[in-house]
Amino acid sequence: xxxNKTGLVLYWIAVVYIVVLGLGGSWLVRPIYRQMTLEQxxxxxxALNSPMFGLWVSSVAIGSILAGIGMLLYVRSKxxxxxxxxxxxxxxLLIDILIKWHILPTPAHTSLLFGVGGALMVxxxxxxxxxxxxxxxxxxxxxxxxxxxxxxxxxxxxxxMWYLCGELARPYQTALLELPRNSPISTIVYLVLGWLxxxxxxxxxxxxxxKLE
Numbered sequence: 325x326x327x328n329k330t331g332l333v334l335y336w337i338a339v340v341y342i343v344v345l346g347l348g349g350s351w352l353v354r355p356i357y358r359q360m361t362l363e364q365x366x367x368x369x370x371a372l373n374s375p376m377f378g379l380w381v382s383s384v385a386i387g388s389i390l391a392g393i394g395m396l397l398y399v400r401s402k403x404x405x406x407x408x409x410x411x412x413x414x415x416x417l418l419i420d421i422l423i424k425w426h427i428l429p430t431p432a433h434t435s436l437l438f439g440v441g442g443a444l445m446v447x448x449x450x451x452x453x454x455x456x457x458x459x460x461x462x463x464x465x466x467x468x469x470x471x472x473x474x475x476x477x478x479x480x481x482x483x484x485m486w487y488l489c490g491e492l493a494r495p496y497q498t499a500l501l502e503l504p505r506n507s508p509i510s511t512i513v514y515l516v517l518g519w520l521x522x523x524x525x526x527x528x529x530x531x532x533x534x535k536l537e
Contacts, residue, residue, distance in 0.1 A: 331397030334390055342387035349380035373425075381424075385417050433496060442489045449482045470529035477521035484514035 353370050362372065369376045389410060396406045422428040453475070460471045488511050494500050 328398050328400070331394045331399075333394070334397060335394030338387045338391035338394060341390070342384055345380055346383035346387060349376075349383065353377075353380060378425075382417075382421060386414075389413050389417070435493075435496065438489075438493060442485075445485055446482070449478065452478060466528050466531055470525045473521050473525035473528060477518045477525060480514050480518035480521060484511050484518060487511045487514070 356365050356368055356370055360368075366372055370380070371377060392413075393406060393410045396409060419428065423430055456471065456475060456478075460468065463471055491506070491508060491511070494505075
């Protein structure tokens with residue numbers, strides 16, 4: 325029972341961290357970096373290399389790790405898995421943060437690796453669908469609906485990934501630099517829909533389960 329309570333406390337700490345500093349901080353930072361020059365912005369508490377800026381930039385990433393650990397504690401997962409989840413993901417995040425803050429050298433852009441990454445994501449998607457179909461054949465009741473909602477989420481995420489890859493690669497495509505930039509709103513819509521259908525999927529599959537306490 326103690327593990328359950330500790331997990332819930334950690335989860336809610338993560339929720340507050342994400343909502344207050346992540347989402348709330350975004351509303352405070354947005355007008356500063358939209359309306360000021362970099363020199364002016366660096367005179368505020370949200371200066372590019374300030375602790376507040378660092379806490380805000382990493383809030384959702386770190387908060388999501390804490391929330392995940394909290395839920396693993398709540399469901400009493402094995403200690404080794406909790407450590408692997410927390411330290412493993414944090415190690416990847418830490419390397420990325422150190423690169424972004426130029427503490428570690430920034431890797432040069434390589435179009436080949438960029439393309440390989442995109443191809444791997446598409447391949448993972450197609451394999452997931454194959455495994456999804458095998459599992460779906462044996463589901464009953466609400467689990468069938470939950471699986472189909474999950475499938476919609478996968479598709480929306482893949483569409484978002486495809487358009488996002490195009491936008492990220494665009495600065496490196498000489499022929500496309502002269503074209504006006506497109507709004508990323510459609511990509512955000514696909515991502516929101518992906519998360520929405522994942523939420524609906526989990527909600528549907530959880531309807532027949534005991535409530536979280």
